[in-house]
Amino acid sequence: MQKEKLAALASERSTPCVSISMGTHRTHPANAQDVIGLKKLVNEAKERVITEFGKRPVSELLDKLENIEKEVDVNYNLESLHVFLSNETQEIIRSPWPVQHNSVQVAESFAVKPLIKLFNRSEEYMILLLSQSGVKLFVALNDGIVQEVKNEDFPFGQNPHYLTNTEKMSDGKQVDNMVREYLNSVDKALQSVHRENGMYCVVVCTEDNYSRLMQVTDKASTYYGHVSINYNDTANHTIAAQAWALIKTRQQERRSEAIQEMQEAVSQGKVLTDLSEIYKAAKEGRGDLLITHQDYSQAVKMTGEFSFELADETTAPDVTDDIVSNIAWEIILKKGRAIFTEQAELDALGKIALKVRY
Numbered sequence: 001m002q003k004e005k006l007a008a009l010a011s012e013r014s015t016p017c018v019s020i021s022m023g024t025h026r027t028h029p030a031n032a033q034d035v036i037g038l039k040k041l042v043n044e045a046k047e048r049v050i051t052e053f054g055k056r057p058v059s060e061l062l063d064k065l066e067n068i069e070k071e072v073d074v075n076y077n078l079e080s081l082h083v084f085l086s087n088e089t090q091e092i093i094r095s096p097w098p099v100q101h102n103s104v105q106v107a108e109s110f111a112v113k114p115l116i117k118l119f120n121r122s123e124e125y126m127i128l129l130l131s132q133s134g135v136k137l138f139v140a141l142n143d144g145i146v147q148e149v150k151n152e153d154f155p156f157g158q159n160p161h162y163l164t165n166t167e168k169m170s171d172g173k174q175v176d177n178m179v180r181e182y183l184n185s186v187d188k189a190l191q192s193v194h195r196e197n198g199m200y201c202v203v204v205c206t207e208d209n210y211s212r213l214m215q216v217t218d219k220a221s222t223y224y225g226h227v228s229i230n231y232n233d234t235a236n237h238t239i240a241a242q243a244w245a246l247i248k249t250r251q252q253e254r255r256s257e258a259i260q261e262m263q264e265a266v267s268q269g270k271v272l273t274d275l276s277e278i279y280k281a282a283k284e285g286r287g288d289l290l291i292t293h294q295d296y297s298q299a300v301k302m303t304g305e306f307s308f309e310l311a312d313e314t315t316a317p318d319v320t321d322d323i324v325s326n327i328a329w330e331i332i333l334k335k336g337r338a339i340f341t342e343q344a345e346l347d348a349l350g351k352i353a354l355k356v357r358y
Contacts, residue, residue: 003119005091005093006112006115006116006119006329007333009084009089009091009110009112009115010109010110010112010115010329010333012086012088012089012109012110013108013109014086014087014088014089014108014109015053015057015058015108016049016052016053016058016061016086016106016107016108017084017085017086017089017106017107017108017109017110018045018049018061018065018083018084018085018086018104018105018106019082019083019084019103019104019105019106019107019110019111019112019321020038020041020042020045020081020082020083020084020085020103020104020105021080021081021082021083021099021102021103021111021114022034022037022038022041022080022081022099022102022103023037023079023080023098023099023102024037024074024077024078024079024080024081024094025074025077026077026078026079028075031074031075031077032074034072034074034077034081035069035074037102038068038069038072038081039069041102041103041104042065042068042069044104045065045085045104045106046062046065046066048104048106048315049061049062049065049106050062051315052106052315052317058087060087061085061086061087064085064090065085068083068085068090068092071090071092072092076094077094078094078095078096079095079096079097079098080094080095080097080098080099080114081093081094081095082094082095082114082115084110086110093115093118095114095115095117095118096118096142096143097114097117097118097121099114100294100295101295105314105321105322106315106321107319107320107321108320109320109326111321111322111325112325112328112329113297113322113324113325113328113340116325116328116329116332116338116340117294117340119332120338120339120340121251122141122142123141123142123247123251124139124140124141124146124199125139125140125199125200125201125202125224125243125247126138126139126140126149126190126193126194126197126199126200126201126202127139127140127145127201127202127203127204127239127240127243128186128190128201128202128203128204128205129204129205129229129234129239130186130203130204130205130206130209130213130229131204131229131231131234132158132231133158134155134156134157134158134159135154135155135156135186136148136154136155136156137149137154137155137189137190137193138236138239138240139197139199140240140243140244142244142247143240143241143244144237144240145236145237145239145240149193151193153189153192154189154193156185156186156189159178159179159182176212179209179212180212180215180216183209183212183213183216184216184217186213187213187216187217187218188218190222191217191218191219191222194219194222200222200223200224201222201223201224202223202224202225202226202227202243202246202247203223203225203226203227204226204227204228204229204234204239204242204243205226205228205229206228206229207226207228210226224246224247224250225246225250227239227242227243227245227246228242252343255339255341255343256343256345258289258291258337258339259291259341259343259345259346259349260345261289261355262289262291262349262353262355263345263348263349265289265355266349270288270355270356271349271353271354271355271356272353272354272356273349273350273352273353273354275298275310275323275352276306276307276308278290278327278352278353278354279306279308279323279326279327280306281354281356282327282330282331282334282336282354283305283306283330285334286356286357286358287327287330287331287334287336287354287355287356287357288336288337288354288355288356288357289336289337289339289354289355290327290328290331290336290337290338290339290352290353290354290355291339291341291346291349291352291353291354292324292328292338292339292340292341292351292352292353293340293341293342293346293351293352294340294341294342295342296324296351296352297321297322297324297325298310298322298323298324299311299312299313299314299319299320299321299322299323300319300320300323301316301318301319301320302318302320308320308323324352327352327354328340331354
């Protein structure tokens with residue numbers, strides 16, 4: 001998820017903005033349900049828009065709603081689909097992250113919470129493949145390889161002493177030294193790429209060779225870790241799936257660390273749990289870390305610049321469908337972090353908590 005696209009959608013104000021979110025299916029025949037599900041949500045959106053605004057002022061938006069089903073090819077669906085429509089805008093975004101409930105929101109701004117989750121949990125990183133045939137470096141996004149890095153260093157050719165059985169060699173120590181020298185060259189080349197793109201790396205190799213790499217690396221923190229290589233299957237989709245499984249584990253660990261950071265901040269008096277106080281702090285730029293239960297949303301009716309009344313009916317006039325989405329974007333916009341999670345450690349803090357900078 002590109003931050004620029006998220007920023008554009010989050011900052012748009014129009015009367016109205018329609019946000020549709022729904023769970024989808026990756027494969028046939030299950031994705032046939034997605035056609036029916038989208039049609040139902042689009043019809044709900046049309047009814048709400050016409051009821052609240054009439055037909056003439058939003059004729060362009062209604063035309064887009066009428067045609068949006070033709071724009072969605074269900075054969076490319078992932079775990080969820082998010083549609084953003086206004087008189088000026090039409091965006092269709094697929095996400096590998098599921099949604100708990102299908103929803104339609106009609107407001108003066110888009111409900112970007114699913115995109116913030118996508119933004120936070122999408123990861124661009126490198127995969128270093130140490131195989132019998134040499135060394136290759138790839139750029140990956142989530143569970144897919146985007147491209148192979150090819151420059152004056154990569155790919156590396158096969159090292160005649162590399163990945164051999166040192167126990168069968170006459171001088172195992174000498175071979176081991178040569179392997180380390182080879183891996184040191186690989187590391188220096190990778191560190192050079194890392195300095196250019198800022199991406200971190202998952203290594204696909206044996207545990208023994210990863211241990212050697214860690215011993216010779218100039219900067220161990222460049223590496224997320226390693227996954228075991230299967231010499232019978234080093235296809236791009238296989239190593240990407242292996243690496244992504246490791247990345248998701250690391251992401252969960254980071255979410256747990258964020259919750260621990262929030263819990264420690266409670267004793268320092270730096271945590272807010274009241275929704276109106278959180279909103280005010282977010283608007284003022286005091287938000288450092290927002291943690292929200294991923295299913296939590298709250299409709300409100302604004303009564304002032306920093307004040308609002310909770311609303312039960314999202315379709316009522318002048319109601320913002322989900323203030324949580326607005327808060328999360330304010331936090332990110334002002335250089336803070338916004339995390340959505342369902343981890344049980346959050347329960348003691350409630351559905352939403354904000355660690356403030358001061």
